[in-house]
Amino acid sequence: MIILHIIPSVNPVSGGPIEGIFTSAPILRQQGCDREILSLDMPDDPWVKSCPVPVYPMGVSNLKYQSWRNKIPWLRHGYSPEFSPWLKENIKRYDAIIINGLWNFTSFAARGALAETGARYFVYTHGMLDPYFNRVSPLKALFKQLLWWVSEGRLVNNATAVMFVSEEERALAPKSFWPYRAKSRVVPYGIVDAPGDAKAQVKMFRAACPGVADRRYILFLSRIHPKKGCDLLVEAFAKIAAKDPDLDLVIAGPDSVGSVAKLRETAARLGVASRIHWPGMLKGDLKWGAFHAAEAFVLPSHQENFGIVVAEALACRKPVLTTFRVATWREVAEYHAGFIENDDLNGITRLLDQFVSLSAQEKREMSARARNAYVDKFDIATMAPQLIEAFRTS
Structure with missing residues (x-):
């Protein structure tokens, strides 16, 4: 079984989701499940070169793009003209596609590409549907509701399953945006034992x-x-x-x-x-x-x-x-x-x-x-x- 993970970055600084992919990869490989990653990193990023899982970095290295990225809100969430074409071309290689996280270009582009192929895909929201974020950033919540109607809601509601790592996370998710019709499932989310001396x-x-x-x-x-x-x-x-x-x-x-x-x-x-x-x-x-x-x-x-x-x-x-x-x-x-x-x-x-x-x-x-x-x-x-x-x- 081969799984493709879609995630904005493989940089370990980005936190738990990528750490979870890295640490569980050897154990899953022993169980006959290989993983690959599609990201928005640059090919020459040091964390790409040291990534323990095969990664396809689709980041735009154009200097003009980089200079505009900090000025235009949409670009701050990532953009790559090669992302969707690559996904459509390679999607048949994988038994399952996993989108990690929402509210960025990877989830936006994946929705469009996956809708056209009819592929089986899963979404890990990684807590991004927790109502907490709406309470602390109400203006962002309004923008996210619009994006939910256009993109993220369609991605979530049409997924083969939305995977949650706890019953608590699953219970909170429907309270954030409307409409919510996801087929949800709580799945194990563990780590490898502490290694070394x-x-x-x-x-x-x-x-x-x-x-x-x-x-x-x-x-x-x-x-x-x-x-x-x-x-x-x-x-x-x-x-x-x-x-x-x-x-x-x-x-x-x-x-x-x-x-x-x-x-x-x-x-x-x-x-x-x-x-x-x-x-x-x-x-x-x-x-x-x-x-x-x-x-x-x-x-x-x-x-x-x-x-x-x-x-x-x-x-x-x-x-x-x-x-x-x-x-x-x-x-x-x-x-x-x-x-x-x-x-x-x-x-x-x-x-x-x-x-x-x-x-x-x-x-x-x-x-x-x-x-x-x-x-x-x-x-x-x-x-x-x-x-x-x-x-x-x-």
Whole structure:
């Protein structure tokens, strides 16, 4: 079985969807399912050259286009005159087409190309039909409703199936745009187990982040973006810092919208700047080392349809401190593998306070339950056959 993934970019900085494709590819290949990717990247982009999955980059390299891209809103969402022709010409090579995400040129162009071929295709919305986005950006929501009538709604409603990674995500999707008539299905969405030598990875991370040294810390690892609640995390940490003077906070990830400078100012104003560390984006052994060395993982997001980092933390036996806005909170709660609270300052403060109040024995027991949650709910090795069957039978 060969699947074509359509996604705007294979750049790892873009977040969870591409990370999920990368990490699950080897396991699915062992199960007889190969993957390829169609994207809007440039052929000479470094992440294209290092991509672990075959990728067909359709980005426009014309210098005039690049200069206009930042000036015209439509171009910011990508454009390629070669995208649709390539898809129409090659579509018969694939057993299934998967469109990852909405509201960009790949979904717009894919709808037109797929409508003409009658091919079987699936849509992963990756949380983009969560009503949260309409509440925070009502003007954008009006524009999206127009686009829904013209393109995105047709893509979703005519798909072979729209795949959701949790019941929570599926329940929220119909509340965003009208009309909604999708054939929906919740499918497994797991990750491969933490690879490599944990002790060596921890040593590597501590060497790369000397400010942490041998101190204990709670880890945030994701895009640094207002949606992720990092501002609340800094303020909450300042409130509980005196309760455990030997505990630090590591906020790791790419600064996607230039938030770090303001967050650092907040940390300095609250007197905890020396106890918060900013190692930037972590990949490979450095990322796994950060997980293994942490006491717990925190994700204070206002919206998250899955959160691959939650599964990664559980795989590394780390208690997860997160919010009811992260769709995988039910799995964490079911296994008592962490704490769940509201996505406000009081809620995030309670998350941290509850964890630091645990005894050493209670933390060890919670760590064991975290690992059990990963094995039962998120291990792609056991879920791969279910995922492949979903694409074959939907």
